[in-house]
Amino acid sequence: MRKWWPLVTVCLGTFMLLVDVTIVNVALPPMATDLSTSFSTLQWVIDGYALSLGVLLLGAGALSDMYGHRRFYVGGLILFAAASLACGLAADSTLLVTARVIQGIGAAAMFTTTFALLNSSYQGRDRGVAYGVWGGVSGAASAIGPILGGLLTEGFSWRWIFLVNLPICVAAVVMCFTALRPDGERRPGGFDLWGTVTFTIAAGTLTYAVIRANDEGWSSPKTWGLLIVSAVALAGFALIEHYGDNPMFDLALLRNRSFSGILTAGLLVNFAAFAAFTYTSIWLQSVIGLSPLQAGLTGLPVSIGSVLASGFAGARLHGRSPRLIIGGGMLLIGLGSLLSGFLLDADSSWPALMAGYAVVGLGVGLVMPALASSAMGAVPHRRGGMAAGSLTTARQLGYAIGIAILGTVFAARAADELGSTDAAHAVAAGQAARLAGSFGEHVIRAAAAAGLDAGFYIGGAAGLLGALAVFLLVRPAAVPDEPKEPALAAN
Known part of the structure; x- marks a missing residue:
């Protein structure tokens, strides 16, 4: 049993950081009421974590190679714990969002060292077992997040979804020094500082522009100014990666049609499959009247469908073209989302979500396992780690941008129904109860459904766009039987 303690140590951190991607969703309504947050701030509670985790992964990987993987993992755990404590004690929304951003930085430091730590601890068959267990823990974290969040929020307080991280972090830090091999001396290497800075600015200002559009409008000079800054920063990032000495992303990989198609699917999969869950959770609690736990349990069809589909794919579709598996999965995700929209109206409750959620879950079960091996199978062996990191970055950015876009759309459609932007923001922020004296129940339900x-x-x-990109770009070649290393997972 002693030989598996390094795996337990790594899995503790992975489980915790991935749970924190989804655990917040069911706590948003009570959080909004307690802190009197605006709708935009509520979006940043989720996006602050996802963005900082996503944009820093590639740069953090280079730093961990230079300074030592165990040191970086321990540092990430300590930073994550401190930020979790700050989240749990936050007296206002500004402190909460700031702490969530720092929490994401700590998560990036942990996440990027995962495979290096497993590789240094296991060889041969044991390494394969370790990767399998780690993958199962990663998948379970996303599914358990909303349910665990519902239990903690309903049984104690929304603050405990953050405070529960503290004993786990302490245990993981202790285990790091007893179970993981010490790092050697600092290794030489380069860090793409300006690439990291420009990429962070590009992603951050784009997300901020979409969220600000809730208040300023799309025609506002402020909104367009932010979009221009994002475009300029992205262009700067491309130049730095092309001419820099230590690029964190090799732009030549984008000339590979298959990798570009897989990366596009990675960018869109979390957007299509999970971004809407944030707003359905708010609707289920503040409009329909479900408890946090009940709202969390409505996501079970996604989890069950995902497990069934991934099991079927592993048994029956092994060695098939990634174009078929990923493209078919993205098609199912798109159709499931469309089905949910078709079945939901002003008179609906949670059962209206079940059929669409089940179809989305089947798609997720096909796409997620295949994305990992396909991304690395499409690039040279020496770029396998870069492919894994860029795929995870794309998934996190897709989720963050999806939250921002769907929030803007939700507020705009609700405003059309209610005739009031302020009232629409109250519904979107989980504060529909305070509109009871001004609007009828059916009007509020109709606005939320719209x-x-x-x-x-x-x-x-x-x-559907992701499916089209995969069918058009990904070559119909079989996935290699043994991928170089599993890609980083995310929600």
Whole structure:
């Protein structure tokens, strides 16, 4: 049993950081009421974590190679714990969002060292077992997040979804020094500082522009100014990666049609499959009246469908073309989202989500396992780690941008129904109860349903676009039997 303690140590951190991607969803309504947050701030509670985790992964990987993987993992755990404590004690929304961003930085430091730590601890068959267990823990984390969040929020307080991380972090840090091999001396290497800076600015200002559009409007000079800054920063990033000495992303990989198609699917899969869940959770609690735990349990069809589909794919589709598996999965995700939008109206409750969720889950079960091996199978062996990191970055950015876009659309559609932007923001932020004296119950339900419908339809379109990109770009070659190393997972 002693030989598996390094695996337990790594899995503790992985489980915790991935749970924190989804655990927040069911806590948003009570969080909004307690802190009197605006709708935009509520979006940043989720996006602050996802963005900082996503944009820093590639750069953090280079730093961990230089300074030592165990040191970096321990540092990430300590930073994550401190930020979790700050989240749990936050007296206002500004402190909460700031702590979530720092929490994401700690998560990136942990996540990027995962495979290096497993590789240094295991060889041969044991390494394969370790990767399999780690993959199962990663998948379970995303599914358990909303349920665990519902239990903690309902049984104690929303603050405990953050405070529960503290004993886990302490245990993991202790185990790092007893179970993981010490790092050697600092290794030489380069860090792409300006690439990291420009990429962070590009992703951050794009997300901020979409969220600000809730208040300023799309025609506002502020919104367009942010979009221009994002475009300039992205262009700067491309130049730095092309001419720099230590690029964190090799732009030549984008000339590979198959990899470009897989990366596009990675960017759109979390957008299409999961971004709408944030707003359905708010709707289920603040409009329909479900408890946090009940709202979390509505996601079970996604989890069950995902497990069934991944099991079927592993048994029956092994060695098949990634174009078929990933493209078919993205098609199912798109159709499932469209089905949810079609079945949901002002008189609906949670059962209206079940059929669409089940179809989305089947698609997720096909796409997620295949994305990992396909991305690395499409690039040279020496670029396998870069392919894994860029895929995870794309998934996190897709989720963050999806949250921002669907939030803007939700608020705009609700405003059309209510005739009031402020009232629409109250519904979107989980504060529908304070509108009871001004609007009838059916009007509020109709406004929320209109916002959710639009979100599901956009998510469905993103899924279909991802399927089209895969069918057009990915070559019909079989996935190698043994991938170089598993890609980093995310929600």
